[in-house]
Amino acid sequence: xxxxxxxxxxxxxxxxxxxxxxxxxxxGVIGSFSYLRKQSLVGDTLAHAALPGxxxxxxxxxxxxxxxxxxxxxxxxxxxTFGISFITRHTKLKQDAALGIVLSSFFGLGxxxxxxxxxxxxxxxxxxxxxxxxxxxxMVGGDVITMxxxxxxxxxxxxxxxxxxxxxxxxxxxxxxxxxxxxLLEQLLMLLVVVAVVIGIQAVGVVLIAxxxxxxAVSARxxxxxxxIMVTLSGMIGALSGGLGAWISSSxxxxxxxxxxxxxxxxxxxxxxxxxPERGLLAKWLLRQKVKRSYHAEREVRIAEAMKGESVx
Amino acid sequence: xxxxxxxxxxxxxxVKAPSGATSxxxxxxxxxxxxxxPVLRDVTFEVNEGELIGVIGPNGAGKSTMMKAALGLIPSxxxxxxxxxxxxxxxxxxxxYVPQRESVDWDFPTNALDVVLMGTxxxxxxxxxxGAKEKAEAMECLRxxxxxxxxxxxxxxxxxxxxxxxxxARALVQNAKLYFMDEPFAGVDAATEKAIxxxxxxxxxxxxxxxxxxxxxxxxxxxxxxxxxxxxxLKGFGPTSRVxxxxxxxxxxxxxLAFLDHTIAAGATEAHGGxxx
Ligand SMILES: Nc1ncnc2c1ncn2[C@@H]1O[C@H](COP(=O)(O)OP(=O)(O)OP(=O)(O)O)[C@@H](O)[C@H]1O
Ligand SMILES: [Mg+2]
Numbered sequence: 001x002x003x004x005x006x007x008x009x010x011x012x013x014x015x016x017x018x019x020x021x022x023x024x025x026x027x028g029v030i031g032s033f034s035y036l037r038k039q040s041l042v043g044d045t046l047a048h049a050a051l052p053g054x055x056x057x058x059x060x061x062x063x064x065x066x067x068x069x070x071x072x073x074x075x076x077x078x079x080x081t082f083g084i085s086f087i088t089r090h091t092k093l094k095q096d097a098a099l100g101i102v103l104s105s106f107f108g109l110g111x112x113x114x115x116x117x118x119x120x121x122x123x124x125x126x127x128x129x130x131x132x133x134x135x136x137x138x139m140v141g142g143d144v145i146t147m148x149x150x151x152x153x154x155x156x157x158x159x160x161x162x163x164x165x166x167x168x169x170x171x172x173x174x175x176x177x178x179x180x181x182x183x184l185l186e187q188l189l190m191l192l193v194v195v196a197v198v199i200g201i202q203a204v205g206v207v208l209i210a211x212x213x214x215x216x217a218v219s220a221r222x223x224x225x226x227x228x229i230m231v232t233l234s235g236m237i238g239a240l241s242g243g244l245g246a247w248i249s250s251s252x253x254x255x256x257x258x259x260x261x262x263x264x265x266x267x268x269x270x271x272x273x274x275x276x277p278e279r280g281l282l283a284k285w286l287l288r289q290k291v292k293r294s295y296h297a298e299r300e301v302r303i304a305e306a307m308k309g310e311s312v313x
Numbered sequence: 314x315x316x317x318x319x320x321x322x323x324x325x326x327x328v329k330a331p332s333g334a335t336s337x338x339x340x341x342x343x344x345x346x347x348x349x350x351p352v353l354r355d356v357t358f359e360v361n362e363g364e365l366i367g368v369i370g371p372n373g374a375g376k377s378t379m380m381k382a383a384l385g386l387i388p389s390x391x392x393x394x395x396x397x398x399x400x401x402x403x404x405x406x407x408x409x410y411v412p413q414r415e416s417v418d419w420d421f422p423t424n425a426l427d428v429v430l431m432g433t434x435x436x437x438x439x440x441x442x443x444g445a446k447e448k449a450e451a452m453e454c455l456r457x458x459x460x461x462x463x464x465x466x467x468x469x470x471x472x473x474x475x476x477x478x479x480x481x482a483r484a485l486v487q488n489a490k491l492y493f494m495d496e497p498f499a500g501v502d503a504a505t506e507k508a509i510x511x512x513x514x515x516x517x518x519x520x521x522x523x524x525x526x527x528x529x530x531x532x533x534x535x536x537x538x539x540x541x542x543x544x545x546x547l548k549g550f551g552p553t554s555r556v557x558x559x560x561x562x563x564x565x566x567x568x569x570l571a572f573l574d575h576t577i578a579a580g581a582t583e584a585h586g587g588x589x590x
Binding site for chain 2 (some may be wrong): 036038064160163164170171176179221224229282
């Protein structure tokens with residue numbers, strides 16, 4: 001706890017802490033829609049595919065800025081989604097196989113480029129290697145402010161277009177029938193995933209950012225049957241995980257932020273699986289016991305009555 | 314092929330809408346292919362306003378495909394679809410749609426009322442959320458399909474027939490003039506089927522046109538004013554009494570026709586294996 005307050009005393013750390021929470025919030029929110037559209041793996045692929053895009057963007061411009069990275073990652077994400085649909089359309093492979101191929105080949109290319117950058121002549125290269133697992137403490141004030149603004153925009157879009165995102169997640173055919181531009185909305189969701197990935201890269205890293213898209217959403221689903229509550233809860237779980245990750249990793253030297261953040265999210269997931277009402281394991285077990293007990297009690301009453309009837313006759 | 318063409322014309326011929334009036338749905342030369350082979354070939358017909366129309370054909374005949382293409386949900390390789398004289402993309406407000414129940418994942422975090430409210434999204438514009446007025450309308454439609462008591466129920470906890478009725482209520486709240494319903498009677502019990510058909514007849518009485526994919530040949534004559542027989546190609550279209558005959562059905566279902574109901578004019582009823590219709 002001492003550490004925690006010490007950290008909040010440092011204005012830079014305060015910003016980083018806030019940035020990580022906002023990042024968790026936005027990926028939790030956007031991840032809910034990916035999860036419900038059964039596109040969780042697509043998020044993972046987009047995250048891994050972002051790495052070569054970012055490396056190339058850096059090699060071309062030589063600057064480390066979120067804006068430049070966003071363009072690189074978006075271009076790579078676009079190529080990756082195109083690759084996936086190309087493979088599923090022109091071969092007999094299913095989507096999961098196509099995702100696997102695209103994910104690993106893009107990531108492989110990213111690692112090669114990353115090594116290249118580190119051994120090459122790129123002056124300002126320090127920190128790019130942190131993109132694999134994230135190092136929140138390495139972020140500077142400007143990064144955090146950009147990250148916060150983008151997170152706010154992302155959450156804002158999701159709440160403005162909540163109705164549309166809900167309908168295309170549940171019944172895209174009906175949405176089309178209403179005249180919604182479903183293709184466009186789907187691309188927007190995909191783009192928002194890429195945005196979440198990019199702003200999360202410094203803090204959490206490309207390898208594990210997808211967990212921050214999936215785990216909070218899956219955990220939140222255990223607690224509610226209402227989409228609005230699920231999205232909010234998922235955002236909160238993401239924010240808490242992000243905050244915890246930033247705090248713990250900054251208090252232990254050289255501990256990357258990504259793994260800690262993901263472990264924190266996993267903790268929430270475990271708690272949800274166990275304790276969630278209705279869907280949770282404990283709730284299911286308790287319900288079964290209750291039903292069993294009341295059934296047996298009822299049966300005993302019936303038997304007792306039948307015996308009474310018999311003894312009378 | 315010759316006889317096919319003749320039948321086709323025989324079917325489509327006599328049912329042109331009275332000239333002058335614009336038909337709620339006019340489809341001409343519609344062809345659709347998912348892969349190389351078209352699953353719908355050169356379908357042409359024009360429905361009359363205020364009718365209940367049954368779409369009949371074996372599994373995989375392209376009935377759902379025809380509806381989706383007419384609604385503009387999937388691209389067609391040729392053909393034109395006009396709804397009240399205009400492309401359907403301009404007439405969204407006039408069209409209501411009940412998809413096949415299996416087309417969505419019912420384990421979605423939402424309740425029955427919320428699903429029905431989705432039918433109001435079309436008139437709400439981009440930003441507005443459904444308010445008290447929309448909620449009241451949605452409740453009214455749930456009541457019409459006998460599901461008012463289930464408004465708050467999580468949709469995965471509804472039975473198949475109840476889910477079907479929720480979809481129907483969602484279409485009702487759209488307050489459209491032309492309805493497409495893909496197997497609204499699939500998996501519902503006799504009482505529900507009766508309730509639904511009463512509802513459809515009420516829609517018809519209010520001047521709406523309802524196109525229904527239907528599998529139970531025994532009830533076709535009782536339910537529908539017109540019948541559209543489909544098996545990749547249009548096999549016949551027109552008033553039920555004229556089109557729903559032994560010959561035409563044999564022609565639509567081909568050798569797959571296993572049995573026909575007694576209500577259909579007597580004729581050869583060669584028994585094949587158990588083919589579900
Ligand atoms: N998304 C798709 N991709 C590829 N082929 C499809 C697709 N949807 C349908 N088909 C094929 O198109 C044909 C027509 O399918 P459709 O769903 O329209 O049949 P249907 O008449 O509605 O059948 P059912 O009575 O079983 O509902 C079938 O042969 C089917 O295999
Ligand atoms: Mg069908």
